[in-house]
Amino acid sequence: DAGVTQSPTHLIKTRGQHVTLRCSPISGHKSVSWYQQVLGQGPQFIFQYYEKEERGRGNFPDRFSARQFPNYSSELNVNALLLGDSALYLCASSLIWTSGRRSVVTNEQFFGPGTRLTVL
């Protein structure tokens, strides 16, 4: 079974450009989260999506946006890139289980290998 896949693996951009990063979750996983990891720090939560809707957003500017597609894959877009956006961008997928009308995302997250973004 394939794990979480992300593309591209590496990317170099210049300030002011925009970038689109892609993520495919594990088959059967309907929740996708995005994290930014700067060198020497832990990952920082950017977004969570499930059932194609944004369910959570971290403390990131509006230059960051994301969406989830009907097949549960996801894109992260960053506009007007700054030098400080250079980081490893991680995508994580999780299962969702339902109890009655309530959907709960399981806590265990499966991370992809990340996209290394360098902004010059």
Added chain:
Amino acid sequence: SQKIEQNSEALNIQEGKTATLTCNYTNYSPAYLQWYRQDPGRGPVFLLLIRENEKEKRKERLKVTFDTTLKQSLFHITASQPADSATYLCALSFSGGYNKLIFGAGTRLAVHP
């Protein structure tokens, strides 16, 4: 302010010994505490989850404790091996339907033969 603190210095231990890593947090009330392993250039890999009403959890050579009064978790690797060398991240998560993780900065563990 809200903080998660892990040993910032690398932990160097001899093969066969027990490694103990610490995670302290302030001004959070997590429902769960998780530990992940991260190798250089790779994404984190889930190891263990412990709930707020659990004191201890074990999985093979791994053991996690969770003290909500002290706001601390300890992560132990017994009979450590050079292959255990990696960065270990603790992460808090909360009840409420979605599973946003708040990570510490991680502790780098080096196990020497």
